Amino acid sequence: MTLISPELKTQGFYASSYKLIIILLLAVVALIGAPMASAKPNFLTSFNQHYETAGTRLDSCPTCHNGEAVNPYGRAYLGSGRNFAAIENLDSDGDRFTNLVEIKALNFPGNPDDHPQITSGIVPETPINVTEPSDNVTPEQSTTEMPVSNTTEEQKSPGFAAIPMVVGLLAVVCLKRRYVRK
Known part of the structure; x- marks a missing residue:
């Protein structure tokens, strides 16, 4: 049972409605994707300029x-x-390394599982703090604990690869329904 009269079927109502649905789906995808795609450059560019991390794993x-x-x-x-x-001197992710130490070791400062490795094998009880000595303060003695970059694989953020797939599937379903009903 169809709700569309035979006259509308002969006038190409189905063909135009499928085109309209596909156009609307593409417009929705474009409108949703635009603000998400623009979130990256501003803050990440500032971060890369401040810490000189352009082209590294932190440039993501x-x-x-x-x-x-x-x-x-x-x-x-x-x-x-x-x-x-x-x-810089905070330990945002609670892994006992300051944000600056993690950034200098090219580790993600917001991921507690990605932190510098300590060559002595002992994790400090308090955050490691790297500060530049001033002229009127005597420098602290260095320790044998040196951060080494962790070999953890770079995290992947979800991309837009799923959006074209969903749009493609919807288009196939719509076209299949169109040809099955004829």
Whole structure:
């Protein structure tokens, strides 16, 4: 039982409605994807300029995000009024390494599973803090604990690869229904 009169069928109503559905789906995908695609450059560019990390594993979304959600480092950055220097001595992810130590070792400062390795094999009880000595303060003696970059594989953030797949599947379903009904 169809709700469309035979006159509308002969006038190409089905063909035009499928075209309209496909156009609307593509428009929705474009409108949803535009704001998400523009989230990366501003803060990441500032981060790369501040820490000279362009082209490294930190030149990616997982520096501040876990998938689509903001990670602890990203929250600290936003909470500081977007001031990188203000959060350098914090341990945002709770892995006992300051954000600055993790960044200098090219580890993600918002991921507790990705942190510098210590050559002595002992994890410190307090965060390791790297500070530059000033002229009027005597420098602290160095320890044998040196951060080494962890070999953890770079995290992948979800991309837009699923969107064309979903649109393609919907288009196939619509076209299949169109040809099955004839």
